Amino acid sequence: MKQNKYDNKIFFEKYSKMDRSTKGLAGAGEWETLQKLLPGFQDKRVLDLGCGFGWHCQYAIEHGAKAVTGVDISEKMLTVAKDKTDDKIRYIQMPIEDITFDENSFDVVISSLTFHYIESFEQIVEKISCCLVPNGDFVFSIEHPVFTAYGSQDWYYDENGNILHFPIDNYFSEGERTANFLGEKVIKYHKTLTTYLNGLLQGGFEVTGIVEPQPSEHLLHTVKGMRDELRRPMMLIISAKKK
Amino acid sequence: MKQNKYDNKIFFEKYSKMDRSTKGLAGAGEWETLQKLLPGFQDKRVLDLGCGFGWHCQYAIEHGAKAVTGVDISEKMLTVAKDKTDDKIRYIQMPIEDITFDENSFDVVISSLTFHYIESFEQIVEKISCCLVPNGDFVFSIEHPVFTAYGSQDWYYDENGNILHFPIDNYFSEGERTANFLGEKVIKYHKTLTTYLNGLLQGGFEVTGIVEPQPSEHLLHTVKGMRDELRRPMMLIISAKKK
Numbered sequence: 001m002k003q004n005k006y007d008n009k010i011f012f013e014k015y016s017k018m019d020r021s022t023k024g025l026a027g028a029g030e031w032e033t034l035q036k037l038l039p040g041f042q043d044k045r046v047l048d049l050g051c052g053f054g055w056h057c058q059y060a061i062e063h064g065a066k067a068v069t070g071v072d073i074s075e076k077m078l079t080v081a082k083d084k085t086d087d088k089i090r091y092i093q094m095p096i097e098d099i100t101f102d103e104n105s106f107d108v109v110i111s112s113l114t115f116h117y118i119e120s121f122e123q124i125v126e127k128i129s130c131c132l133v134p135n136g137d138f139v140f141s142i143e144h145p146v147f148t149a150y151g152s153q154d155w156y157y158d159e160n161g162n163i164l165h166f167p168i169d170n171y172f173s174e175g176e177r178t179a180n181f182l183g184e185k186v187i188k189y190h191k192t193l194t195t196y197l198n199g200l201l202q203g204g205f206e207v208t209g210i211v212e213p214q215p216s217e218h219l220l221h222t223v224k225g226m227r228d229e230l231r232r233p234m235m236l237i238i239s240a241k242k243k
Numbered sequence: 244m245k246q247n248k249y250d251n252k253i254f255f256e257k258y259s260k261m262d263r264s265t266k267g268l269a270g271a272g273e274w275e276t277l278q279k280l281l282p283g284f285q286d287k288r289v290l291d292l293g294c295g296f297g298w299h300c301q302y303a304i305e306h307g308a309k310a311v312t313g314v315d316i317s318e319k320m321l322t323v324a325k326d327k328t329d330d331k332i333r334y335i336q337m338p339i340e341d342i343t344f345d346e347n348s349f350d351v352v353i354s355s356l357t358f359h360y361i362e363s364f365e366q367i368v369e370k371i372s373c374c375l376v377p378n379g380d381f382v383f384s385i386e387h388p389v390f391t392a393y394g395s396q397d398w399y400y401d402e403n404g405n406i407l408h409f410p411i412d413n414y415f416s417e418g419e420r421t422a423n424f425l426g427e428k429v430i431k432y433h434k435t436l437t438t439y440l441n442g443l444l445q446g447g448f449e450v451t452g453i454v455e456p457q458p459s460e461h462l463l464h465t466v467k468g469m470r471d472e473l474r475r476p477m478m479l480i481i482s483a484k485k486k
Contacts, residue, residue: 146389146414156408168474168475169408173473192476193479207440207444212414212415230416231413232411
């Protein structure tokens with residue numbers, strides 16, 4: 001199933017009001033960590049899978065990328081991206097499952113919080129490996145398998161509404177989950193850590209970095225509820241190099 | 244703190260009755276997965292950290308290892324190991340934190356379910372990197388960060404004693420946890436996935452395999468409660484190569 005929840009009017013409006021939408025990269029809690037794992041962009045050809053509003057594309061262009069391509073399934077998101085980011089960026093509206101770029105088309109592939117919307121990670125790795133040059137960089141963030149396993153992506157509460165802990169269940173049953181995101185039902189695909197990491201290794205990549213981002217001191221002090229994000233890992237950021 | 248729970252009489256007796264103690268490797272649910280990640284042992288010098296009853300040492304000897312060294316803190320376990328395994332194996336009673344082998348002493352380092360008893364993974368990686376030859380193999384299993392985070396290592400139950408899910412909490416607060424293992428209190432050290440994996444990468448290793456073992460079909464059908472192990476990841480097995 002190729003999902004396009006972001007073209008749902010209500011969902012899109014809610015998403016557009018999130019910090020990461022209005023403030024760009026500075027509004028994304030994990031950006032500081034992701035940034036450290038990114039390669040240099042100078043003179044590189046960059047592909048961003050699930051580019052959304054194009055913030056990462058814009059960052060790559062501003063840091064010297066020779067050419068930047070953003071792919072996203074959502075028409076609404078790409079409309080904003082085209083309006084708000086550099087004209088040199090090429091945007092393609094397409095499900096990521098359908099990309100077919102020529103061999104050695106890119107020096108860097110990035111993807112932010114997108115692959116948990118896609119059923120087969122193996123297939124994506126194969127497609128990326130094909131269009132990435134040898135020694136090319138592949139850096140991506142995903143929702144952590146701990147965060148996607150149970151399904152609801154919500155805490156477990158006591159009868160007074162206080163958080164007790166975060167629940168894990170059905171960890172080894174990969175596949176569709178219905179999560180509650182911004183008050184809307186969103187389909188995501190749970191995959192194990194093994195599927196992501198061994199998938200990369202088997203797909204011909206060397207893993208060069210793995211970090212579970214934690215909120216910065218600044219966010220811990222300014223955003224309500226952010227301290228709870230120290231209780232569970234919500235995201236995973238991985239950097240890899242094509243062998 | 245260097246722990247030696249295994250020399251506690253009551254704990255040792257209980258541990259000695261577990262399948263993995265009486266049946267050896269065949270009684271360890273994760274062995275089938277671990278075995279696939281092991282390198283060839285022919286003519287290799289092998290070090291086993293936290294060797295316990297020596298089952299992995301014996302396996303290495305039987306598979307052609309030139310020399311095998313097993314290190315464990317527990318006198319009781321090593322007494323059994325010396326009695327039950329090949330005389331060519333050298334056993335050393337010592338906390339793993341204290342090992343100081345010469346450079347290039349080993350071609351392979353293995354460790355089974357031991358590092359969660361040790362506070363600093365970084366220190367261990369440094370010591371292993373020192374005594375392992377370049378391109379040497381390092382393969383180990385640990386309790387999964389998901390399994391160690393909360394502390395009790397027990398499921399969360401409803402009022403009738405039925406399993407609801409497995410709880411996660413305090414994920415980013417690494418350090419001491421008191422787990423209930425075989426009805427005894429055991430101190431373990433929770434570490435995040437980032438600490439283990441990025442620790443390896445930063446320590447000069449290439450990660451070559453990562454698998455969260457699942458119970459085999461045979462175990463699912465013969466061991467009561469084993470099906471619940473599909474609901475949470477209990478272990479993580481990692482293979483790496485010194486660069």
